[in-house]
Amino acid sequence: MKPSIPKGTRDFSPQEMVKRNYIFDTIRKVYQSYGYQPIETPAFENSETLMGKYGDEGDRLIFKILDSGNYLGSFLQDESKMKELTEIIANMTVYSITGSEDARKNLEDRQADARKKLTNNISEKALRYDLTVPFARYVVQHRNDITFPFKRYQIQPVWRADRPQKGRYREFYQCDADVIGSDSLLNEVELIQIIDEVFTKLGVPVIIKINNRKILQGIAEYIGEPERMVEIAIELDKLDKVGPSGVENGLKEKGFTDIQIEKLRDIILVKAGSTPSIFEKLNQIEQKDVKDVVFSPKKLGVYENSPIAKKGGEELEYIINTIEHLNPNISIKHDISLARGLNYYTGTIIEVKVDTSKCTSQFTGSLVGGGRYDDLTGIFGLPDVSGVGISFGADRIYDVIEELNLFPKEIAATTKVLLINFGDKEAQYCLKVLKDLHAAGISAELYPDTKKINKQFEYADKRNIPYVVSIGEKEMESGRAALKNMITKEQIEVPIADLTKHIK
């Protein structure tokens, strides 16, 4: 038997762990410095907490846990339950059918339905799919113990039964921060500062894209489809991937009319503009080159005539002005095509990408996503609590830092000093030296076996240990150790009592 792990999952080696912890620690420290507090929720939730919160596709991708013990027992209690099971099985076990396409489709539907029924009967728990829904559940469940506004961060893995592919895993970490119970735009400003600070610390140049769902709502109203904002938003969001004609085709497929699509064309053709220009352009009446227009509200008739789009524009303006005033070097852009797939966002939406104009990264995915939601906790019975949050995708950030070779060299070494083991007497002596090194805050280890010296040096080399200390019989007598710097290959003799002074 050759050992392996489930597809889409990963082991993390020590070399990978130190790099991952470097990212997590960076994010965690910035979160903490802004007063965000940690929480954790269980890996699995009751199925009813998660099901129906992520759409049909989400439901399908949630990992379900088989009930423990006698999981079919409930069927065996009485005849009516037994009959139900028999029926389910009957529906599942009609495995082939001759006949029309319709008949085949009908069979598939019956089987899927039967499977769903069986699933509900044998599984009542499911693995966390993201951190947002468990957080909403947490807030409602513990509302009496929470001090609002509640600023929390949460760094935990989530699981999705997605088809694994490069950069997409079935187990991955999310690093979320949310403020709940405050509708102040200062929260948005703060979260954007956090994003900027994290990537500055990591050395990754990024563009922070921002938009507001209220503007999208105005656009939906402008084309006469106020209820279909999310649908339009989802299509618009694909602009970067599928281009303008792709977006138009997507809208056509969803049943939008040619007139509606014509009205949206100005928006579709637009590229993400730089921020200062957008507010000027908001006031321009006509645009010659539509490609250069970020958002021409008067032409679109949205901004002036739609109170909600106007509100969205004002929010955007406040946030961008405040943040640029605080940090003139920040790279933040309004992107009218930015929509984010999740349907609970109601105001600001944020997305972060690598600034490929400033580095050689080929990475086009989103590194951070976030936004404001006005009623996330409503699904659990606590309506009208506004919140806003962001989520760092640690795995993608890892890939970018690796690609750009930006991991600091010094994090590779987990042990500073190796003490050579010459034999039991010397080892006993070295244990005391080790104690002094630890007391001085230096991570150090004694090679446990009395192997050949070159093997022990090889171990230090492979482990990236920068210092090797040799204390043999002679050194024990003289009180002076041989200290070798494994990087410069220099070896010096130092008094054993002074060892700590020579290790940087």
Next chain:
Amino acid sequence: MKPSIPKGTRDFSPQEMVKRNYIFDTIRKVYQSYGYQPIETPAFENSETLMGKYGDEGDRLIFKILDSGNYLGSFLQDESKMKELTEIIANMTVYSITGSEDARKNLEDRQADARKKLTNNISEKALRYDLTVPFARYVVQHRNDITFPFKRYQIQPVWRADRPQKGRYREFYQCDADVIGSDSLLNEVELIQIIDEVFTKLGVPVIIKINNRKILQGIAEYIGEPERMVEIAIELDKLDKVGPSGVENGLKEKGFTDIQIEKLRDIILVKAGSTPSIFEKLNQIEQKDVKDVVFSPKKLGVYENSPIAKKGGEELEYIINTIEHLNPNISIKHDISLARGLNYYTGTIIEVKVDTSKCTSQFTGSLVGGGRYDDLTGIFGLPDVSGVGISFGADRIYDVIEELNLFPKEIAATTKVLLINFGDKEAQYCLKVLKDLHAAGISAELYPDTKKINKQFEYADKRNIPYVVSIGEKEMESGRAALKNMITKEQIEVPIADLTKHIK
């Protein structure tokens, strides 16, 4: 719908998280200072990696994950598979039977067997049950990339479908450290030093109990049952809980004869002795008061006549002598009744309990367990690799520290400074002050909403924030802020530029 979480799981609030992180960080830092390197493995493994590794009871307690997608699809592919499913269902759905006890038992067995078959067909993954088996799998899978001896630590949650009760959860963290690929007893010495250092840092007085499976093997041989060492060990291990007569009854139930039990009586009656005395007593020929005898090998005829028991005794002696020489204040005791339930241990076994003679704790459970195993990776195809490891039970340690009120007060405050929000103009000003505080490494936040001042102070109070800074219009003009110490209730006026100097 009232939101809730599955039984046996927990949410961790910010107050709990900082305490938990204090424990994890303490353990992690000590591990790192001794050169242990972090790894992580996936939350779920292939079922065949876990099943059969923890005994029948363990198999039952492993959480299985329902295959995603069309999980009964494999049955629908051909008639023979269909027939198999029909048979399984038939076996499961005979829900009641009249007849003898035997017939009922037989039905239950058939149902359990059918359920097992169905489980194997609808679930191929299972949640991690401990960190040891995934670690063994990791070592074998990545053996070509690992530098041996491999010192790794791993801090991750595990899941068990145990019946939840006070102090026993279905999701809990383990904090393991192992050295694999070295049979030096210095590894045992090091792990015991680590245990001592962690509990010294945490301020919890503990007794480190140590024994050696080889001695237990000698005892098994002594009573003529060399193959039944683990069975004897498991019964002996219950001594603290059930007392001597309980152990004797347990052995009787397992079919040991009265003569064998008589031979074991000296051991059963023994209490864990203090270490220095044990090696003296090893040489005593006869004992007057058997209650005071820790291990009287000559009387038992074990130590002298059993090479394996002798080896175990020598290992024990080396470890205890070395550690006591290094740290004369350590509380380490040989306990001949210590066995540990896990059957893969082959040498040293370690267990840590609260030293209730030195504190008021009522806690009798084990805080750390560990030992040496000579062939853990053999199950995955890599035989003859010796390893030794320990596992800190973070949840139990938490309970003890809480009970003894030993959590440092200062960890409660996650934010140092709150800036009062007097309105938008003042808030914009404060954002810059905040930036300076962050740059000085001080965690600080601005209250996001323009609420009544007393509400904002109340927030600081509830959040345990020690400093509140007020900068209103007057203060903006004068450049001097009001700084209130929330603990002493003192308020002083300081130049805004000097704020960082006044915050400790």
